[in-house]
Amino acid sequence: MVDRIFDLYDELEKQRIMLSFKGDLSPDLISALLSLVERKMNASEPDNRVRKRVFNVVMECLQNLYHHNSRTIGEAGDSKRTDDPQGVVMIAHEDAGYSVLTGNYMAKAEVSELKQHLDHVNGCEPQQLRELYKNKLGDGKFTKSGGGGLGIIDIARKSGQKLEYGFVPLDNDNTFFSLNVNVTS
Amino acid sequence: MTNILLDGSPKTPTVHFDGATGQLELRGRSIPENSIEFYKPLIDWVDHYARSPKANTRLRVQLEYFNTSSSKCILDLFKKLETVRSRGGDVIVEWHYEADDEDMLEAGEDYQAIINLPFKMIQIEEVDGK
Numbered sequence: 001m002v003d004r005i006f007d008l009y010d011e012l013e014k015q016r017i018m019l020s021f022k023g024d025l026s027p028d029l030i031s032a033l034l035s036l037v038e039r040k041m042n043a044s045e046p047d048n049r050v051r052k053r054v055f056n057v058v059m060e061c062l063q064n065l066y067h068h069n070s071r072t073i074g075e076a077g078d079s080k081r082t083d084d085p086q087g088v089v090m091i092a093h094e095d096a097g098y099s100v101l102t103g104n105y106m107a108k109a110e111v112s113e114l115k116q117h118l119d120h121v122n123g124c125e126p127q128q129l130r131e132l133y134k135n136k137l138g139d140g141k142f143t144k145s146g147g148g149g150l151g152i153i154d155i156a157r158k159s160g161q162k163l164e165y166g167f168v169p170l171d172n173d174n175t176f177f178s179l180n181v182n183v184t185s
Numbered sequence: 186m187t188n189i190l191l192d193g194s195p196k197t198p199t200v201h202f203d204g205a206t207g208q209l210e211l212r213g214r215s216i217p218e219n220s221i222e223f224y225k226p227l228i229d230w231v232d233h234y235a236r237s238p239k240a241n242t243r244l245r246v247q248l249e250y251f252n253t254s255s256s257k258c259i260l261d262l263f264k265k266l267e268t269v270r271s272r273g274g275d276v277i278v279e280w281h282y283e284a285d286d287e288d289m290l291e292a293g294e295d296y297q298a299i300i301n302l303p304f305k306m307i308q309i310e311e312v313d314g315k
Contacts, residue, residue: 027218031195034216048285052250056288059216059252066218130295137260138299150253158288 012090018044019091024084025069030062037091044093050185053158054091054098057181060151060158061102062089068114070105070174097185103178111167111175117149118165121156129157159183189230197223198248202230207239207274212313215251215259224258231265238274242266247281248289249312256292263300270302278304283311 012020018040021033037058041051069085087104106114124132133153141149156163164180186204193199193213201210209231217223234242244266251259263278270276278300280293290306297304 027196030218035195048283049287052286052288056250059250063216063218063252063254130291134295134299137256137295150256154253 015090016092016094017090018093020089022088023086025062025066025087026084027066030066033062033089034059040091045098045185047185050097050183053183054100056158057100057155057183058089058091060155061100061179061181062087064151064179065089065102065104068104068106068110070107096182098183100181100183101179103176105170105174106177108169108173108175111177114177115165115167117152118163121152122162124156126157126160129153133157155181186230186233189227200227202227202234204230204234205239207242209242209244210247211259211262212245212247214249215255217252217255220252220254220258224255224261228258228261228265231262231269235265235268235272238269238272240275242269242274242276243279244276245279245281246293247309247312249283251292260296260300263296263302267301276302278302279307280304281307281309281312284308 019033019036023029034055037055038051041054045051045054065087066085069087085104087102090099090101092099092101121129121132133150136150136153152163159181161182161184164182166178168176168178170176188204189200189202191197191200196214196217198211198213198215201208201212203209215223244262246259266276266278278296280290280296282289282293290308293304293306
């Protein structure tokens, strides 16, 4: 493993990753990550609007990881099993702006609904996204996490670009979901 | 009725709801994982206040960030204030946004479009107490 450290470091460097985290996500850890993102963005980005958009996207992505997570690591009774949601989050700073990359396991049963939602959002122009957001906001429905399906729409509005996503099936019940959100600076 | 006075935290806003003056304020950040839990007492408070409101009620909203999980709860707060208005009370929502934060201005306009309350958009330099 020790000889892999350089490779990992080198890969992160090449991808211009300014922050990367993989592991359990508790509300406290989300707070710590957000505070770190804020500090790094203050240092690297002069435009307040871009800083806020990146912060917003990271915040919504982390909360998606937190709320829509299937805990596949270890079976019940396994000492390695954890009840905290797991995920990976990376922020890359490229010439054109920032990329917020997240990944987590989710229930396979929820994949088709999420994919449909992402495709719908990706098919919308900015003004349509705003209308979609307003309609969902005003529809009086709450989801378990409280957002009522607004998260992805908000992420797309803040990004202003198409959302890149992928699904990698793991087993009968779980799929790995990857999301890449670009924010232009 | 008892006032609500909550200090802000990295994920929750400063809250000051004063039933004697009709002055309500939300300020800072609203990005908790469980917004419903945080907002329920606030919504209940406004529900109670709406039974015998002051002639003039003002809600000042001065948020730097809020998550989508909070957005429906904030909408519910506004809906309770619609009740105050329908009972003859004068209600105004003062929506603050930082000068270069057009996303926050848009968010205020989105609420304005779906809520039957007068909104006043107020541009500020910076959210207090960041």
